[in-house]
Amino acid sequence: MKTIYFPEHITSIACSDFDETYFAHQHSHPEDVKALESFIAQYAHKGLLFGIVSASTKEMIESCLNHGPNEIYPHFISTNSGTEIFYFDDEQWRRDEVYHTKFVNNYDKSLILNIEHVLKSKNIDLITQMPFINAPFTRNYYYKMINKETDAKNFDIIRKLAEQHHFCVNISMCNPLIGDPKNHYDIDFYPQIAGKHAVVRYLMDKFGIPQSETFAFGDSGNDIKMLRAVNYGYLVNNATPEAKKLYPNITENTYNKGITEVLTAHFKG
Known part of the structure; x- marks a missing residue:
C-alpha cells in the first residue's frame, strides 16, 4: 500500500462507512476505486482529511484493503463502532491514545x-x-x-x-x-460516548475543522447518526431500503463512485 500525504493544515474532513460504501464486496470496480483515491491524494494537499468510520475491526478492514483493488490506505480508520481511531502516518498505524483513554477510564x-x-x-x-x-x-x-x-x-x-x-x-x-x-x-x-457520529465530532474538535467543511457517507441504518452529524451527509445509491426510508440525501452513483460524485461537486464546483 502507498502512503498518502497527511495534510499539515486540515481544512475539511470526509468520513465513510466501510462495508458496501467505500468497499464494494460483490461489485468491485477498480476504476472507481482509483478515481476516488486519486481525488483524495490530490485534495489531501489542499487540506482534505479522509477516513473510514466503521463497526468492523481494524483487522477486517486491513484484510479487505490489502486484497482489494485499493492502492492507498486512508488517513485514518475508526473501528469497533467508533471506540478506536488509528492514523496512518510514517508507514504505520498509530492509535489515538487520548481517544482510547476515554473508554479505558469509563x-x-x-x-x-x-x-x-x-x-x-x-x-x-x-x-x-x-x-x-x-x-x-x-x-x-x-x-x-x-x-x-x-x-x-x-x-x-x-x-x-x-x-x-x-x-x-x-x-x-x-x-x-x-x-x-x-x-x-x-x-x-x-x-454511549462512542458511535460513528462521536468520531466525527471528536476529529472536528481535534483538528479544528469547521462544520461547513464536513462530509460523511454510508449505506445502512447504523450510519444515519454520522450523516446527520456533518454538513454534507449522503447515503450511497446502493444503500439498504431501510436506510433510504430514514434519510433523504442519496447519491446518484453507488459505492465509492457516489463519494467521488459528492466531493467533486463540492471542491471543483
Missing part, C-alpha cells in the same frame, strides 16, 4: 455480558459475532427474525437494558452481501 465490557445474560433469561437469544470477540469496548451479535410483533417487543427490551447500563445499541437488518446471514439483524452494543 467503560467495562463485562457490563455487556451482563446484558446478554439478562436477555437470555427472557428467552431473547443473541448469537455472538466471533470476529468481534476481542473488541475492547463493544459486543456484536446476530438476532434471528421471529415475527414483526415479537421482534419489536424484544428490541424494546434490548434498548432499555442497554440504556440502563450506559450503552447504546444499534439494531439494523443484516446485509448478506458482506457475509451476514439472511433473515437476521445486527445487534451492536457500544458505549
Whole structure:
C-alpha cells in the first residue's frame, strides 16, 4: 500500500462507512476505486482529511484493503463502532491514545455480558459475532427474525437494558452481501460516548475543522447518526431500503463512485 500525504493544515474532513460504501464486496470496480483515491491524494494537499468510520475491526478492514483493488490506505480508520481511531502516518498505524483513554477510564465490557445474560433469561437469544470477540469496548451479535410483533417487543427490551447500563445499541437488518446471514439483524452494543457520529465530532474538535467543511457517507441504518452529524451527509445509491426510508440525501452513483460524485461537486464546483 502507498502512503498518502497527511495534510499539515486540515481544512475539511470526509468520513465513510466501510462495508458496501467505500468497499464494494460483490461489485468491485477498480476504476472507481482509483478515481476516488486519486481525488483524495490530490485534495489531501489542499487540506482534505479522509477516513473510514466503521463497526468492523481494524483487522477486517486491513484484510479487505490489502486484497482489494485499493492502492492507498486512508488517513485514518475508526473501528469497533467508533471506540478506536488509528492514523496512518510514517508507514504505520498509530492509535489515538487520548481517544482510547476515554473508554479505558469509563467503560467495562463485562457490563455487556451482563446484558446478554439478562436477555437470555427472557428467552431473547443473541448469537455472538466471533470476529468481534476481542473488541475492547463493544459486543456484536446476530438476532434471528421471529415475527414483526415479537421482534419489536424484544428490541424494546434490548434498548432499555442497554440504556440502563450506559450503552447504546444499534439494531439494523443484516446485509448478506458482506457475509451476514439472511433473515437476521445486527445487534451492536457500544458505549454511549462512542458511535460513528462521536468520531466525527471528536476529529472536528481535534483538528479544528469547521462544520461547513464536513462530509460523511454510508449505506445502512447504523450510519444515519454520522450523516446527520456533518454538513454534507449522503447515503450511497446502493444503500439498504431501510436506510433510504430514514434519510433523504442519496447519491446518484453507488459505492465509492457516489463519494467521488459528492466531493467533486463540492471542491471543483
